[in-house]
Amino acid sequence: MTKITIGIVGYGRFGALLETIVQEHCPSAQLKIFSLDQAIDKKTFFSLEDTCSVDYLVLAVPIRSLVACLEQVQHLVSEHTTVIDVCSVKQFPKDQMLTILPPGGTIICSHPMFGPSTYNSKRLKSAPPLKNLKIVVELARGSEQRFNTVKAFCEKLGLQVIEMDAAQHDQMAAHFHFVSLSAASILKPLQLQKTDISTASADVLVEFLDMISTSESLLVDMYQFNPFCKQYLTMMKNSISEYLRLFE
Template identity: 35%
Template structure:
């Protein structure tokens, strides 16, 4: 009997990728649904440990819902690979930290019969290690039936998640500040060499917290969230200009 035929729950999900976020996604979804994970590396035991099933790319794509949990910079190529393998009525959900580019790619590359939902889970393997309660997830409707969309929203809310509905443009404008700029500050603090001090302040501890938020994330994630968000560079430029103004005032 193949893994795909092992149904114990109604909706079956295919996940492409098993990095830190892919593993987190598979772990939570496996609580309620059959999850089939495809990854290029051999992580069979890890996948089984969290209650999911190892799968070929074809098997993962032959599910009701398919979620690529891959870097933004590789998503376009992944969509090209999975497009001919998807079920006619499948739903594809992206989880990227930018929205305009992924939506553009999904609309261009996926069959018209496939439903599309763009999401950005505002949490990661560290912040949601124990619970999803009071975490946020952003949804951008692209191409999905209202009834199915509302069912997904209800399911997310039942997990304790706060659901935020917005447009791709509004998401990317806000995330350029709340995420990209925050990571820029954290990376800068790391490059500066900021570390714990015996004589510190609460403000300094907050700066170190920002550094701690980004230190477990890859440089690729940081680069991608900036490269694929057209609002990120203007915000960085404005921030550095503001720093220069403050520094010049100190010289007066």
């Protein structure tokens, strides 16, 4: 039986998490990773050309780097390769993949609604690290069979697979993902800790801040590439202004 081949372009925090997931849950697959920061050893890290010569290619790069990445891989992927993005914004990556990648291949948009912090937190509690976490997916173009294979693999991991079109995702993500990340970014510097007299709600807040990982670049990318974020930033500004007026 021919081994499934999986390529990962990008080796940041999420790319490294994908490597762990594949190694633990799909050990029979041949995994190839391309990273500008890692030397090619042809064991773990491969050239971009080799990494693109796979059944499934995951583009684990920041949103701001996606177009440059697509322009590099467009002549290296065949119609037999399924290309999957994992950006936290969906309409922009979908449009760019459909425009830049050669016709004929399968394109899947995805947004894993978790990251290394959530994964490792569940692991520390001896819980199945992916069980009941969510991933949003959409078949942008191509093979239903390949799409169903990806969904089945995600479900086998314990993930809740949610099919949703890119525009609806971006509207919902601006409402909850952008707002929650923004709130965490504001509160993290306060270094809140549980105390002997903290309330149950305060403890939940501390747990939320411990679980969520903030990234200034991710927030800026979400704001720049998801048009729905602008209205929520305005709403947050107004809310903070109303709060500050209490003390005038």
